[in-house]
Amino acid sequence: MRPLVLLDLDGTLIDSAPGIMSSLRHAFADLALPVPDDATLRTFVGPPIHDSMRAHGVPEDRVEDVVRRYREVFAAGGMYDARVYEGIPDALAILRGAGRSLLVATSKPHVYAVPLVRHFGLEGLVDGVFGAPLDESGTKATVIAEALASCGSVGDAFDPARAVMVGDREHDVHGAAAHGIRCVGAAWGYAPSGELEEAGAVTVAGTPTELPTVVAALLRGV
DSSP, X not given: OOOEEEEOSBTTTEEOHHHHHHHHHHHHHHTTOOOOOHHHHHTTSSSOHHHHHHHTTOXXXXXXXXXXXXXXXHHTTGGGSOEEOTTHHHHHHHHHHTTOEEEEEEEEEHHHHHHHHHHTTOGGGSSEEEXXXXXXXXXXXXXXXXXXXXXXXXXXXXOGGGEEEEESSHHHHHHHHTTTOEEXXXXXXXXXXXXXXXXXXXXXXXXXXXXXXHHHHHHTTO
């Protein structure tokens, strides 16, 4: 296989915080639950939504209701209140031009990830999009496993040194590590200071413009 670059979506390719945070505010308010402040809402961006609900004290018997309402608002238009980070299209074009396969691997449900990549004009710059199911069965590691399987990168023949994950949160690092894959942190995303390094990211790219050079250094010779 060609060297593989796995790419997170929220906080790595697109700044999706405005739409996610707005949809969350509506969901909490509609269900008469306390609406978290902006700093707390921002931490919801990236990790699986059920995990974030529980981490921020949503009662277990209300989690599914809040997730359901959030997704209704999000799908009705909130999902498109986002933007592609400056420099990402050029970075993806350079990576593909260097002979890398590019696959989006996101904890965002697949039913949202695919139209988002298409809407923001990134579909022609990547080789596939893989997201989580709508239920809780998908983790970052399982999404990555699906992406790897799509290009035959599984089994004893798979060399994890020929792959790199790019993501902005600790779950990207951990999901990649489950498959022996190194992770490049995206400093322009949503991680608190030090999170990526503490999680085990092999390096952190400061801007999208730096990303092709950082990835090239890790994949040199493969």
